[in-house]
Amino acid sequence: MGMLKNCLLIMTRHCVFFAAISLVALSMNGAYAERLVDNMQVHGFVSQAYIATSDNNFWGETSRSDNFGFKELGVNISAQPTSDFHLAAQMLVRHAGNLDDGEVRLDYVLADYSIASSQSRSLGVRLGRILHPLGLYNETRDIAFTRPGILLPQSIYFDRTRDLAFSSNGIQLHGEHRAHTNEIFWQIGSALPIVDSPELELALLANDWPGSFEPDRSYLGRVFWENNGGRFKLGLSYAYVDMVYEPGFMDPLTHGHVTFIPTVFSLQYNEEKWSATSEYALRKFEYKSLGAIPNQSFTGESWYVQSTYRVLPTWEVFARYDNLFTDKDDRDGEAYAAVTSMPAYSRYAHDMTFGVKKVFAPYFMVRAEYHRVNGTAWLSTLDNQPPLVPVRQWNMFSLLASYRF
Amino acid sequence: MVSSKRDGYTSKAIAVDRRNARSFLSSGLNGRIMFVVVFLFLIFVDIDNSYAGKSSVVVIANNMVAEKSLTLGAVRSIFGMRLRSWADGKPVRVFVFNDHHPLHIEFSKKILGVFPHQLRWSWDRLVFSGTGQAPIYVKNEEQMLAYVENTPGAIGYITRSQGHGHAKELPVNND
Numbered sequence: 001m002g003m004l005k006n007c008l009l010i011m012t013r014h015c016v017f018f019a020a021i022s023l024v025a026l027s028m029n030g031a032y033a034e035r036l037v038d039n040m041q042v043h044g045f046v047s048q049a050y051i052a053t054s055d056n057n058f059w060g061e062t063s064r065s066d067n068f069g070f071k072e073l074g075v076n077i078s079a080q081p082t083s084d085f086h087l088a089a090q091m092l093v094r095h096a097g098n099l100d101d102g103e104v105r106l107d108y109v110l111a112d113y114s115i116a117s118s119q120s121r122s123l124g125v126r127l128g129r130i131l132h133p134l135g136l137y138n139e140t141r142d143i144a145f146t147r148p149g150i151l152l153p154q155s156i157y158f159d160r161t162r163d164l165a166f167s168s169n170g171i172q173l174h175g176e177h178r179a180h181t182n183e184i185f186w187q188i189g190s191a192l193p194i195v196d197s198p199e200l201e202l203a204l205l206a207n208d209w210p211g212s213f214e215p216d217r218s219y220l221g222r223v224f225w226e227n228n229g230g231r232f233k234l235g236l237s238y239a240y241v242d243m244v245y246e247p248g249f250m251d252p253l254t255h256g257h258v259t260f261i262p263t264v265f266s267l268q269y270n271e272e273k274w275s276a277t278s279e280y281a282l283r284k285f286e287y288k289s290l291g292a293i294p295n296q297s298f299t300g301e302s303w304y305v306q307s308t309y310r311v312l313p314t315w316e317v318f319a320r321y322d323n324l325f326t327d328k329d330d331r332d333g334e335a336y337a338a339v340t341s342m343p344a345y346s347r348y349a350h351d352m353t354f355g356v357k358k359v360f361a362p363y364f365m366v367r368a369e370y371h372r373v374n375g376t377a378w379l380s381t382l383d384n385q386p387p388l389v390p391v392r393q394w395n396m397f398s399l400l401a402s403y404r405f
Numbered sequence: 406m407v408s409s410k411r412d413g414y415t416s417k418a419i420a421v422d423r424r425n426a427r428s429f430l431s432s433g434l435n436g437r438i439m440f441v442v443v444f445l446f447l448i449f450v451d452i453d454n455s456y457a458g459k460s461s462v463v464v465i466a467n468n469m470v471a472e473k474s475l476t477l478g479a480v481r482s483i484f485g486m487r488l489r490s491w492a493d494g495k496p497v498r499v500f501v502f503n504d505h506h507p508l509h510i511e512f513s514k515k516i517l518g519v520f521p522h523q524l525r526w527s528w529d530r531l532v533f534s535g536t537g538q539a540p541i542y543v544k545n546e547e548q549m550l551a552y553v554e555n556t557p558g559a560i561g562y563i564t565r566s567q568g569h570g571h572a573k574e575l576p577v578n579n580d
Contacts, residue, residue, distance in 0.1 A: 039496070041539060043532050078538055083490035083497070088535030108535045117490055119479035131534050139534035146529045176487060178478035229481050229519035230527070272520045310522065313505060362504055 044075035045404040047144045052398070055391035056376060057383040059159075060097035062396075069097040072142060074107070086112040092142060098382035099160065099199050107131070107142070108167055120179065126172040126189075132165060133172075133187040133222035134237045135264040135279050141166065144402035148277065148306055148318065149355045150367050151398070154378040155302035155324035156264060156281045161204075163197040164241065164260070168218065181228045188221040193241050202381040204258050204285070205293065210248030216257070218242050224266070235266035245290060254291035261286070278305045282328070301328035316357040324349045324377045345392040349375035364403050371396040460515030462508060465550075465572040467559040469495075474576045481517055483560060485527050486537045491558060499540040500552050500561035508546070512562045516577060 049070040053062040060069020076090035089109035095102045110128035117123075131139040140146035141157055151159075158165065170191025177184045195213035202208060224235040241260040247253050261284040268277045283300040287293055304322035311317060325331045326347040333347030355369030376390040384390050464480060466472070471493055475483070482488035483497055490496055502509040504521050513521045531537025543549045546567055553559040553572040563569060 041532070043539065045533075074533075076533065076535065078532070078535065080489065080496065080538065083494060086489070086537070090533070090535060110535050112536065114489065117488065118492070119476055119482075119488070122488070126536075139536075140530050143529060143533045146526060146533065176482070178482060180478070183478070183481075229485075229517060230523050231519075270520060270523055272514075272522075275522075 039081070040077065040079040042075065042077050043405060044073070045143055045145065045402060046073045047071065047400060047402040049150060050399040051396065054395040056379050056394050057097065057388065058379065058396060059099070060383065062097075063388075069095060071095045074142060076107075083117075084114045086114075088112075094142070096159065097380065099162075099197075099380055121175065121177045123173070123175045126174065127170075129167055129169050130172050130189065130191065131167045132220055132239065133189075134165065134220070134239060134262065135281070136233075136235065136266045136268060136277065138165060143404070144367070144400060145365065145404055148308060149320065149353060150369050150400040151353075151371075153279070153302075153304040153306070153320060153322040154351065155304060155322050155349065156279055158203075158378055160199050160378065160380045161197070163194050164200060164243075166194070168193045168215070168220075168241075170218075172220075183226045184223065185226065186221070186223040188219075190217065190219050192216070193218050193243065195243050199380060199382055204243075204260075205245075205253075205290075209245075209253050210251040211246050211253060212248065213243045213258070214246050216242035216244045231270055233266065233268040233270075235264075237264040237266070238262070247291075252292035254289060256290035256293075257286070257288045258290070259286040259288070260284070273310045275308045276306070277308070279303065298327045298329065301325045301331075314359045316359075318353075318355050318357075320351075320353040320355075322349075322351040322353065324375070326377050343376075343390070343392070345375045345377075346390065347375075347377055349373055349377040349379075363405055365401075367398075367400045367402075369398055371398075460511060461565050462512045462516055462562050463565045463569070464516060464560065464562050464575045464577060465553050465569045466561075466575045467498075467553055467555075467557055468571055468573050469557050470560070470573070470575075472575065474578055477518070477577055477579050480575075480577050481519065484517060484524065484540070485519075486531055486540060487527075489537075495558045498556050498559045500543050500549055500556075500559060501540045502544075502549070503542055508562070508564065516562065 048068065049059070050067050051059055051062045051070060052067055055063055057063050060066040062069065072092065072094040074090055074092040076088060078086065078088040080086050090107040091104055092107045093102050093104050094100045106129060108129045108131050110126050110130050112124055112126045114122065114124045133139065135156055137147065137152050137157055141152055168191035170189055172187055172189030174187040192215035195215050200213060218239070218241045220239040222235060222237040224233060226233045239262050243258045245253060245256050245258060247255060262281055264279055264281040266279045268275065280303040283302065284297065285300070286297045288295055302324050304320055306318060306320040308316060308318040327336065330336055331348060333344030336342065336347050337344035351371050351373045353369055353371045355367060357365060357367045359365045373394050373396065375392060379390055464475070470491055472491060479488060484499060486499060488497065504525055510521055513519050513524055528539050532539050543552055546563055549561050549563055550567070550570050550572060553561045554570055560575070
């Protein structure tokens with residue numbers, strides 16, 4: 001009954017959006033010629049997850065009966081009016097427990113101009129709201145079809161600070177160089193990060209303070225070397241994301257800075273039936289002149305290894321081991337626990353995941369996965385409010401159906 | 406056909422996966438270290454072994470396209486939807502069959518030396534990150550030929566024995 005009510009509520013809330021998608025999907029149906037004429041494309045996706053957890057909550061009250069708290073729906077449009085120009089925008093509606101309430105948002109809207117392009121190299125510039133080039137998966141983190149599981153490895157692709165990590169408004173230079181079987185891809189940019197998520201203060205300042213964050217000038221860059229058409233990929237990403245805290249009324253905090261400086265090393269090897277992926281990240285946080293919060297700096301450490309095997313063309317299985325240490329100088333969280341009287345296990349998370357994917361058609365797939373997690377470091381505070389006390393050792397089972405066009 | 410050499414690596418990899426899944430559960434840290442070591446070893450195996458080779462598939466292009474041949478790097482970038490214009494600045498139009506079409510699988514492996522799942526991942530990445538567009542899908546070889554013949558800047562692939570009508574064949578240099 002609750003599920004039905006839930007579904008109806010979502011349907012009503014998004015019926016305009018559904019209608020828009022249906023219209024677009026209908027008009028695109030078999031219209032190859034039309035697409036050629038105006039050189040415009042429309043794509044989209046809809047995903048719904050079922051999540052059940054043993055103790056703690058992830059994307060909704062999943063330890064009780066609210067198992068359908070995660071759903072998302074996106075539509076993008078792109079056009080290439082000339083071969084030098086590329087324009088694109090994507091709208092997204094996302095429900096994720098208490099983290100995301102289903103507000104329509106703009107993921108990206110950008111113009112890309114190709115400065116130079118030849119068989120051996122290319123150089124271009126992008127302007128607008130651009131997705132962050134961070135690791136292998138950041139830019140496509142919302143598209144179930146491109147993720148290596150229902151959840152991305154949470155140690156690096158935190159869902160609790162998704163907006164901050166996802167996109168920002170700015171400018172980006174990008175290039176490609178090809179020689180024999182080697183290719184180099186790079187992006188470098190400057191931007192103002194997006195800092196209006198309600199979870200951000202909780203995640204970074206452990207409390208909802210009277211003031212708020214404002215974006216400050218930030219820098220991002222990534223370089224990838226790929227061999228033999230992407231058989232082997234090796235990448236390095238770096239970002240310097242700066243936020244200013246503007247104090248509110250009667251605020252114990254003062255005007256100061258919180259800076260997030262992640263460095264991600266990425267590695268992937270692809271075979272026809274088998275792929276292996278690993279990423280290692282150092283995530284540095286700096287707190288400066290915030291008043292009640294003393295100046296400090298600590299570095300978190302994250303890494304995962306994943307192996308995916310394509311049993312049949314439409315069946316895929318994977319295993320992943322994912323690790324997060326909030327402070328690499330206090331891996332077991334004991335020093336933090338001694339000072340704050342918060343549990344030590346809130347400072348780490350070790351997640352062993354097994355999953356399976358079935359592709360029913362190129363546009364429809366279903367995934368199932370099981371997580372055995374030790375630690376609660378990547379759990380959202382908003383989804384795990386008192387009186388719930390997060391439990392150290394917990395399990396999660398999830399199903400996800402996803403459709404795209 | 407899949408080479409027996411590759412099969413060897415694949416089954417080795419699965420065996421390694423299974424073994425490590427077990428040791429994760431039983432021996433904790435040792436298992437994890439072992440997994441990392443094996444992972445690092447496997448990525449250095451077979452890196453430079455291209456599967457590009459002789460095949461019954463040929464790359465075809467619209468007659469107006471000035472290029473007489475393409476390098477492997479260029480053909481990979483074109484079908485990877487990353488090279489958007491020909492040398493004369495005219496836009497490239499890419500036509501493909503769907504992911505599970507036998508000719509697409511052969512084209513990907515033999516001409517591009519890339520697996521269909523990698524192409525799919527790159528296309529999805531471009532389409533959903535706003536950095537590129539998807540290729541245009543055709544249903545059969547007649548449709549492929551008709552589109553390539555009639556669309557300026559078009560490129561596609563077809564069985565060699567089909568002939569290429571008014572389209573032209575573009576040889577790929579494996580240098």
